[in-house]
Amino acid sequence: MHKLLKLVILVLAVTPCQSITDRACGTDVTRMWLDIVFVVDNSKNMNLYGVYNTISNLFSSFTQIGTGYSDPRSTRVGFITYNYNATDVADLYKLQSYSDLYNQIQLLSTTPLSRDSHSYIDQGLGAAIRMVNATGGLRDNYKKVVVIFTSQYDYYYSYPEDQAKYLKSTGVTIMTVNTGGDDNTAENLRDKIASTGMAFAMTDGNTTAELQRALLASWFLL
Ligand SMILES: *[C@@H]1O[C@H](CO)[C@@H](O)[C@H](O)[C@H]1NC(C)=O
């Protein structure tokens, strides 16, 4: 990104710290220029415990979700679920307010897992590539982040590491959260999918805090 624009953004980002309605500046992801796509495994054996709470806690009711605000520091959020196939639950145009986001998370968190036990991460990654691509030309200066939650590592149609490499080559940061206890999954997510230092696990402790730190870090590295 252009240095001057970056500087302007940084100044904008620092200013609201004076406002009493804002949360602590160091971990404030409510005032970033972000497009986030959450990719959540919903196959039969997925450990979904805490996933939607973690996502929900990333945002506060002060977060400007969607577009069209007079203050351009807004966040768009998309959701994809996958098992043998991926589903675009919400593209980056759908959720246009914090309450839209809240309702979408409530709906997802109460939707039962698929009866299908296949969990093809390449399907989730492919859908994420298409969702990010479909927004090309609009908000190109907003950092793109893909966050994947799964407890298993399997694929069928494409090599996930190639898809991840492609996404990262277009400037997208990929974060992974291993929601189960399988070491092989953790290793594959870390070595083949996640951006450097962006592979997390629900068992690490406070995943919301980890993701918030990572979102801030990825944004400043833009
Ligand atoms: C998988 O999902 C895509 C996109 O939703 C759809 O176009 C395709 O037909 C689906 N494939 C199968 C085998 O259901």
Ligand SMILES: *[C@@H]1O[C@H](CO)[C@@H](O)[C@H](O)[C@H]1NC(C)=O
């Ligand atoms: C989307 O995909 C098309 C076709 O592959 C490509 O030409 C274009 O650059 C992509 N756009 C983005 C924003 O990645």
Ligand SMILES: *[C@@H]1O[C@H](CO)[C@@H](O)[C@H](O)[C@H]1NC(C)=O
């Ligand atoms: C986890 O971190 C978030 C964000 O920093 C914080 O709001 C929340 O209270 C923490 N949760 C726990 C259980 O400590």
